[in-house]
Amino acid sequence: MLIAENIAKIEERIQKACAVSGRKREEITLMGVSKFHPIEFVEEAWQGGIRCFGESRVREGAEKFEGFREGRSGAELHLIGTLQRNKAKTAAVAFDCIQSLDRENLIGELAKCAGGKVLPVLLELHTGEESKSGFVGLDELFSAAELALGFSSLRPRGLMTMAPFTADTERIRASFRLLAKAQKELERRFPPAENWSCLSMGMSGDFEIAIQEGATLLRIGSAIFGERL
Numbered sequence: 001m002l003i004a005e006n007i008a009k010i011e012e013r014i015q016k017a018c019a020v021s022g023r024k025r026e027e028i029t030l031m032g033v034s035k036f037h038p039i040e041f042v043e044e045a046w047q048g049g050i051r052c053f054g055e056s057r058v059r060e061g062a063e064k065f066e067g068f069r070e071g072r073s074g075a076e077l078h079l080i081g082t083l084q085r086n087k088a089k090t091a092a093v094a095f096d097c098i099q100s101l102d103r104e105n106l107i108g109e110l111a112k113c114a115g116g117k118v119l120p121v122l123l124e125l126h127t128g129e130e131s132k133s134g135f136v137g138l139d140e141l142f143s144a145a146e147l148a149l150g151f152s153s154l155r156p157r158g159l160m161t162m163a164p165f166t167a168d169t170e171r172i173r174a175s176f177r178l179l180a181k182a183q184k185e186l187e188r189r190f191p192p193a194e195n196w197s198c199l200s201m202g203m204s205g206d207f208e209i210a211i212q213e214g215a216t217l218l219r220i221g222s223a224i225f226g227e228r229l
């Protein structure tokens with residue numbers, strides 16, 4: 001089982017990075033990003049110990065995971081890709097967390113669509129030049145945080161970002177540091193700190209740096225499932 005082997009290798013690297021940076025392994029969730037891969041791969045990752053899954057498209061994620069979480073205690077599906085307003089209802093029903101909350105007009109729409117459930121959300125911050133999505137700067141972020149906290153159907157859980165795609169590790173690190181700093185500011189302005197405890201950062205190419213900078217949720221696709229077709 002190649003996927004289980006991949007997971008074991010990543011697990012080893014996570015533990016090494018934790019040891020190097022004085023972090024506890026239990027603070028960090030390893031998400032399997034299964035976009036463009038079939039449900040059979042998801043099954044294998046589940047067997048390999050992954051409980052949290054990420055999909056970047058609403059319809060693909062909703063269809064693939066239909067029924068998957070029934071009887072699988074602890075299974076979670078998060079949306080990590082851009083959400084169109086007209087898919088907010090589908091997303092609110094099919095996903096356990098929306099990590100890609102990146103515009104104010106999406107906040108009200110999602111809140112309206114939550115349909116009786118309290119939907120965990122992460123605010124996405126733009127921290128690297130190449131990425132197109134996310135709130136830009138702390139002022140925008142604070143304003144979004146205040147808005148999201150005003151809806152009882154949404155539960156802010158923390159922040160998400162994508163570092164720039166570059167070989168320059170210092171730029172990647174700067175991007176993660178910006179997210180960690182934004183988290184500290186949010187904790188101060190909008191307590192309690194639990195609202196902001198999740199730092200979703202780090203992908204296949206940069207998760208060790210993310211761990212060093214405080215990540216609590218790693219979004220790993222290709223290093224678990226192989227290259228996407």
Ligand SMILES: *Cc1c(COP(=O)(O)O)cnc(C)c1O
Pocket residue numbers: 033035056080081162203204205219220221222223
């Ligand atoms: C695809 C994707 C990932 C996973 O990327 P890999 O480099 O394959 O690990 C993580 N986060 C987001 C937002 C993605 O779109």
